[in-house]
Amino acid sequence: MRIVLVGPPGAGKGTQATRLAEKLRIPHISTGDLFRANISRQTELGKLAKSYMDAGNLVPDEVTIAMAKDRMEQPDAEGGFLLDGFPRNVSQAEALDELLTTEGITLDAVLDLEAPEEEVVKRIAGRRICRKDSAHVFHATYSPPKQDGVCDICGGELYQRDDDSEETVRTRLEVYHTQTEPIIDYYKAQGLVVTISAMGAVDEVTGRALEALKREQ
Ligand code: AP5
Ligand code: ZN
Numbered sequence: 001m002r003i004v005l006v007g008p009p010g011a012g013k014g015t016q017a018t019r020l021a022e023k024l025r026i027p028h029i030s031t032g033d034l035f036r037a038n039i040s041r042q043t044e045l046g047k048l049a050k051s052y053m054d055a056g057n058l059v060p061d062e063v064t065i066a067m068a069k070d071r072m073e074q075p076d077a078e079g080g081f082l083l084d085g086f087p088r089n090v091s092q093a094e095a096l097d098e099l100l101t102t103e104g105i106t107l108d109a110v111l112d113l114e115a116p117e118e119e120v121v122k123r124i125a126g127r128r129i130c131r132k133d134s135a136h137v138f139h140a141t142y143s144p145p146k147q148d149g150v151c152d153i154c155g156g157e158l159y160q161r162d163d164d165s166e167e168t169v170r171t172r173l174e175v176y177h178t179q180t181e182p183i184i185d186y187y188k189a190q191g192l193v194v195t196i197s198a199m200g201a202v203d204e205v206t207g208r209a210l211e212a213l214k215r216e217q
Contacts, residue, residue: 001026001217002105004083004096004192006184007113009172010120010127011198012205016113017084018135019206024213027076030084031068033134035059053163056171058088058179065095072099089179093186109216110187111209113198117173124164132156143202192216 001024005013014030021028035053038046045063052059068086071077087093100106115123123139130136130151138145138158145152163172187193194212198205 001080001082001108001213002100003081003213004087004107004110004187005085005113006110006180007198008115008117008120008176009169010124011113011115012123012202013084013113014135015137015202016198016205016209017082018137019202020209020213021082023206023210024080024082026080026082027074028082028084028135029068029071029077029086030134031059031064031086031088032084034067034071036134054168056163056168056175058175061089061091061095064088065092068092068096069099087183090182090186093183107187107190107192109194109213110184110192111213112184112193112195113205113209114195115198119199120173121169124169125166127164128158128160130154130156130158 003020003024003026005017007013014033017028017030035046035049039050039053040046045067048063049059058064064086068083072081083096087096123142126140126142128138128140128145128149130138130153132151132154133156136151136153136156138151145158149158150156151158163169184193194216196205196208196212
């Protein structure tokens with residue numbers, strides 16, 4: 001399947017994408033994770049992306065689209081993929097459509113995770129991520145690690161993202177409403193959008209997502 005995951009920052013896109021990708025046997029492609037990997041390797045792309053990310057703004061389309069395209073063209077993405085955090089505005093959605101048309105393929109669904117603002121703010125404030133593997137995500141209250149600051153899965157150090165400060169989160173939410181939400185209408189016009197609630201336990205949301213996607217196959 002070829003799926004786009006959309007939803008406000010902190011809705012649980014990364015958490016769900018890891019689980020859904022495993023169940024559906026498709027790679028999880030997160031532009032946020034790709035940027036963070038570039039930042040930790042201190043590449044030129046990482047240096048450029050960091051200044052935008054720390055302010056809560058979108059990284060320019062040109063570099064983002066090139067990076068996403070390059071990742072989607074890797075052999076493991078031939079049979080399908082789950083895009084998390086891309087596209088993030090209408091021009092990225094148009095660029096993705098162009099790319100898919102060139103390849104003669106189409107999207108199967110756009111999964112829209114809905115969560116109220118007060119909940120996403122709480123989820124972001126407590127988020128802790130593993131330095132060794134960004135798929136190892138914890139929450140100080142909702143899913144605390146057994147030992148404070150240490151990843152249960154691999155023993156790596158847990159840290160808080162630089163862009164998870166209260167002020168930056170406000171900007172990220174604003175950017176989501178003004179720039180990203182319009183892609184939901186863009187995809188509604190193509191009949192691709194399935195909206196589910198992101199509230200409840202992680203497993204419950206995964207079950208809801210799988211049910212919704214089954215209807216789209
Ligand atoms: P990105 O990394 O994509 O961040 P985001 O969209 O802001 O989303 P988050 O990662 O904050 O949240 P999430 O929805 O994945 O939630 P998570 O699963 O972690 O982007 C970061 C930046 O990169 C952007 O601001 C931009 O600068 C740049 N960027 C990326 N893509 C770009 C693009 N295409 N174009 C331009 N710029 C781009 O969950 C959050 C917390 O909640 C965790 O602690 C988790 O444990 C907990 N949690 C999850 N589900 C539940 C649940 N059901 N119950 C309780 N707790 C839960
Ligand atoms: Zn870990």
